[in-house]
Amino acid sequence: MLKIVIQVLVNGVLSGTMYGIAAIGLSLIFGTMRIVFIAQGTMIILAAYGSYWLLSLFRIDPYLSIIIVVPASLILGVGFYQGLFRKVARAGQFPTLLIAFGLMALLENLMFVMFTGNARAVQTSYASYALTIFGIKVSFVRLMAFVMALAGTGAVTFFLKRTMLGKAVRAASENLEYAMMVGITPHTVNTITFALGMGLAGLAGVATATTYGFDPFSGFVFSLKAMIALAIGGMGSVAGGLLGGILLGVVENYTAFFLTGGWADVVAYAVFLLVLMFKPEGLFSRDVSAKL
Amino acid sequence: MTKKRLLLAIIIIAACCAVPFVFDPEKSYVVYFLFMAAIYVTLSQSWNLVAGYTGQVSLGHHAFFGLGAYVVAILWSRHLIGYLDPIGIILAGVAASMLAVLVGIPLLSKLRGDYFALGTLGLGEIMRLLTIQLGAFTGGPMGILLPSSSFGTILPHYFIALSLAVLSIAVMFYMTRSHIGLALVSIREDEAAAEASGINVLKFKVLSFAVAAFLAGMSGSILAYYVFTIEPQGFYGLNWTLYPVLMCVLGGAGTMTGPIIGGLLLTAVFEIARYFLPEIHPIFSGLFIILAIMFLPTGIMGLRKGAPQKGSAGAFDIRRSLKRAKGG
Amino acid sequence: MANPLLSVVNINVGYGDAQVLWDVSFQVEEGEVFSIIGSNGAGKSTILRTLAGFLRPSSGKLEFLGSPIDETSPVGMVNLGVALVPEGRGLFSGLTVLENLELGAFSKRSRALKEESLASMLSLFPILTKRKGQLAGKMSGGEQQMLAIARALMSRPKLLMLDEPSLGLAPIVVKTVFETIATLKAKGVTILLVEQNIHQALRIADRACVIKTGRVTMTGTGKELLADPDIHRAYMGLSGMRGNHA
Numbered sequence: 087m088l089k090i091v092i093q094v095l096v097n098g099v100l101s102g103t104m105y106g107i108a109a110i111g112l113s114l115i116f117g118t119m120r121i122v123f124i125a126q127g128t129m130i131i132l133a134a135y136g137s138y139w140l141l142s143l144f145r146i147d148p149y150l151s152i153i154i155v156v157p158a159s160l161i162l163g164v165g166f167y168q169g170l171f172r173k174v175a176r177a178g179q180f181p182t183l184l185i186a187f188g189l190m191a192l193l194e195n196l197m198f199v200m201f202t203g204n205a206r207a208v209q210t211s212y213a214s215y216a217l218t219i220f221g222i223k224v225s226f227v228r229l230m231a232f233v234m235a236l237a238g239t240g241a242v243t244f245f246l247k248r249t250m251l252g253k254a255v256r257a258a259s260e261n262l263e264y265a266m267m268v269g270i271t272p273h274t275v276n277t278i279t280f281a282l283g284m285g286l287a288g289l290a291g292v293a294t295a296t297t298y299g300f301d302p303f304s305g306f307v308f309s310l311k312a313m314i315a316l317a318i319g320g321m322g323s324v325a326g327g328l329l330g331g332i333l334l335g336v337v338e339n340y341t342a343f344f345l346t347g348g349w350a351d352v353v354a355y356a357v358f359l360l361v362l363m364f365k366p367e368g369l370f371s372r373d374v375s376a377k378l
Numbered sequence: 379m380t381k382k383r384l385l386l387a388i389i390i391i392a393a394c395c396a397v398p399f400v401f402d403p404e405k406s407y408v409v410y411f412l413f414m415a416a417i418y419v420t421l422s423q424s425w426n427l428v429a430g431y432t433g434q435v436s437l438g439h440h441a442f443f444g445l446g447a448y449v450v451a452i453l454w455s456r457h458l459i460g461y462l463d464p465i466g467i468i469l470a471g472v473a474a475s476m477l478a479v480l481v482g483i484p485l486l487s488k489l490r491g492d493y494f495a496l497g498t499l500g501l502g503e504i505m506r507l508l509t510i511q512l513g514a515f516t517g518g519p520m521g522i523l524l525p526s527s528s529f530g531t532i533l534p535h536y537f538i539a540l541s542l543a544v545l546s547i548a549v550m551f552y553m554t555r556s557h558i559g560l561a562l563v564s565i566r567e568d569e570a571a572a573e574a575s576g577i578n579v580l581k582f583k584v585l586s587f588a589v590a591a592f593l594a595g596m597s598g599s600i601l602a603y604y605v606f607t608i609e610p611q612g613f614y615g616l617n618w619t620l621y622p623v624l625m626c627v628l629g630g631a632g633t634m635t636g637p638i639i640g641g642l643l644l645t646a647v648f649e650i651a652r653y654f655l656p657e658i659h660p661i662f663s664g665l666f667i668i669l670a671i672m673f674l675p676t677g678i679m680g681l682r683k684g685a686p687q688k689g690s691a692g693a694f695d696i697r698r699s700l701k702r703a704k705g706g
Numbered sequence: 707m708a709n710p711l712l713s714v715v716n717i718n719v720g721y722g723d724a725q726v727l728w729d730v731s732f733q734v735e736e737g738e739v740f741s742i743i744g745s746n747g748a749g750k751s752t753i754l755r756t757l758a759g760f761l762r763p764s765s766g767k768l769e770f771l772g773s774p775i776d777e778t779s780p781v782g783m784v785n786l787g788v789a790l791v792p793e794g795r796g797l798f799s800g801l802t803v804l805e806n807l808e809l810g811a812f813s814k815r816s817r818a819l820k821e822e823s824l825a826s827m828l829s830l831f832p833i834l835t836k837r838k839g840q841l842a843g844k845m846s847g848g849e850q851q852m853l854a855i856a857r858a859l860m861s862r863p864k865l866l867m868l869d870e871p872s873l874g875l876a877p878i879v880v881k882t883v884f885e886t887i888a889t890l891k892a893k894g895v896t897i898l899l900v901e902q903n904i905h906q907a908l909r910i911a912d913r914a915c916v917i918k919t920g921r922v923t924m925t926g927t928g929k930e931l932l933a934d935p936d937i938h939r940a941y942m943g944l945s946g947m948r949g950n951h952a
Binding site for chain 1: 481484488489495504511616627660665668672
């Protein structure tokens with residue numbers, strides 16, 4: 087029995103890191119642009135399709151495709167920000183949120199028209215490999231997704247803590263006005279966080295493609311789960327986002343195991359509301375400005 | 379309200395009433411268009427009340443819309459209420475506002491703006507998922523088949539929707555010009571100051587939230603009476619929040635005419651797209667939303683006031699968003 | 707006299723429909739300390755925020771080094787050499803002292819000289835060397851004020867603007883802050899000072915003006931205003947200059 091409990095835990099942690107990495111992207115964008123980027127999940131799906139087609143058409147292994155997908159996502163992120171969001175950044179949160187929504191609707195349906203609504207999954211020779219560690223079965227692809235997520239988190243953390251631009255992003259996320267007073271341009275930090283958010287989405291996309299089936303409309307729910315992870319973990323911190331995602335994954339997996347699958351989602355949202363009501367700054371953050 | 383404006387309003391309402399007699403509903407699309415527009419106008423006004431006037435951004439309006447629709451669907455399919463039964467419609471509104479009060483009190487008292495928005499987003503999803511899970515009651519993911527065969531013409535639906543739209547405008551009108559309206563606006567501008575001057579902030583927030591939910595629930599029920607089946611995906615879809623938000627922003631939030639203009643305009647755009655580009659109309663809609671916001675971030679009413687203030691979008695001022703910034 | 711560093715002529719500034727400043731005019735010469743004094747809510751901070759680029763005057767002229775700056779953005783002003791230490795200090799409390807200082811040199815004009823500036827700031831403010839790795843939010847009020855000023859200086863400004871540096875600080879600490887300002891003045895930094903602590907502000911000023919409900923009511927040298935009986939009556943209470951402020 088204990089073994090099963092641990093197995094579910096491990097599965098939860100592994101699947102949770104996917105949410106975590108999406109959450110970190112959301113957190114970065116929220117920090118500077120003050121919106122919840124509702125299209126994050128759809129971006130992940132876009133990247134997943136990228137990985138899928140790179141395999142189907144060019145026989146590029148998904149893990150190798152990271153080299154293409156992630157830089158492409160970074161560039162796309164810069165492009166999206168400069169093209170779509172820069173102009174309205176001044177006008178406040180709503181126009182920005184609505185453009186994100188429009189973008190989501192546009193991309194979802196574009197992908198639907200181009201790729202059909204059939205669920206896709208990347209089929210590789212190693213897709214069903216499983217390792218056994220201490221008697222616990224661990225799927226190879228999920229383990230790889232976990233490693234990717236950790237690597238992504240590490241890279242972002244390094245950037246934020248050790249580079250001047252990263253420090254500027256942290257400063258602007260804390261207080262945009264004060265950041266302007268030292269010469270930090272909002273557009274600069276916005277572009278950076280947006281690009282990073284997209285880069286992380288690219289990474290998550292490859293991970294998604296290898297571990298789940300997906301269709302053009304899976305993105306929205308992914309975004310919501312990422313938001314829940316963020317709320318649980320805390321808006322401001324990178325580690326918080328990852329931990330929140332992992333916690334969410336664990337809760338979901340246990341609920342699915344002891345009740346049925348459908349209830350896992352309901353419980354996830356219930357946890358979401360409870361955390362928002364009783365600890366809106368997140369379980370792992372020290373920032374209390376979320377409360378009234 | 380000046381006599382001129384009142385006269386204008388009456389003329390417009392009369393014209394709307396006359397429309398079905400000028401454009402044959404069987405042959406022409408106009409009545410259906412105005413029907414949908416009326417529903418969207420109601421939703422937009424109700425969202426405007428909570429967000430535009432009180433400053434509480436709710437992204438969960440679809441929860442109330444869907445709940446209202448399901449209340450009617452469940453009661454009607456069990457023959458507990460009749461076709462277009464006013465009791466059903468009112469019950470839908472009541473149920474929605476009860477949900478609003480239930481959820482609103484904890485959320486509004488504890489959460490700051492951005493987080494409140496997030497919480498309400500989750501609310502919509504919870505309602506959708508609960509509806510799927512409680513299948514015995516609600517027909518689950520496949521939904522409920524409604525006894526709609528008993529309707530032959532859109533006319534009664536049209537007039538009820540129209541009345542609801544007029545009601546929502548009247549409610550907005552009354553609330554914004556009364557002391558309630560003043561309280562709401564002062565809460566929007568500076569909550570701490572409002573509290574300090576003796577306004578029970580929570581009471582007014584919950585009040586506007588509940589009234590908005592009431593209107594949203596009723597509009598949901600009206601649409602439920604019009605369709606043949608009801609299912610979670612369609613009635614709890616995020617569109618029912620985001621389209622009204624879009625209509626308010628494009629029309630000009632925080633004003634009363636904004637949502638009306640936005641509602642009419644956007645319903646027209648979306649319905650035309652659906653008609654002429656059936657395959658790809660969601661792509662068109664998405665593109666339209668992006669372009670419209672990029673070129674009109676302050677909305678149409680914002681244009682009317684002359685060159686918009688730098689960094690201002692009616693009720694959604696960048697100063698406010700900066701104020702809400704952590705530590706700001 | 708050469709052209710003034712900063713020239714403010716008849717500016718009117720408001721927030722939306724609420725006007726806060728009416729026909730405000732003054733000039734700041736290079737190398738001097740200019741104080742703006744007045745009570746709470748008189749509009750002093752609004753002046754600094756306008757100069758820093760956060761607000762646009764609806765009418766009037768703003769010139770820095772002879773060029774108009776009415777339309778310049780906050781970051782643009784930093785790049786021109788105007789640094790603001792806002793009310794409340796404006797520090798990034800989640801970042802360390804060192805990181806705050808480093809970010810002070812973020813602007814293009816000061817980036818290349820970062821290491822030099824850092825070294826000179828750390829020697830000018832030894833307390834900051836001691837607290838290099840500490841989170842800015844965890845320091846005492848006086849230390850934070852030093853950090854805020856140091857950070858502003860990292861941007862190599864031609865004009866340093868200080869908004870109520872004595873706010874919330876104990877009298878002994880206030881003394882230290884003004885000693886620092888005096889040191890900076892001796893080094894030739896041009897300072898525009900907004901203060902509620904009338905006595906200190908006028909003592910250190912070369913010239914000053916008084917703001918009352920959004921209008922300039924008096925202008926003169928620091929000494930003149932310090933001796934003025936109206937100011938004594940209005941701002942310094944019945945006791946006037948009683949007590950040792952040395």
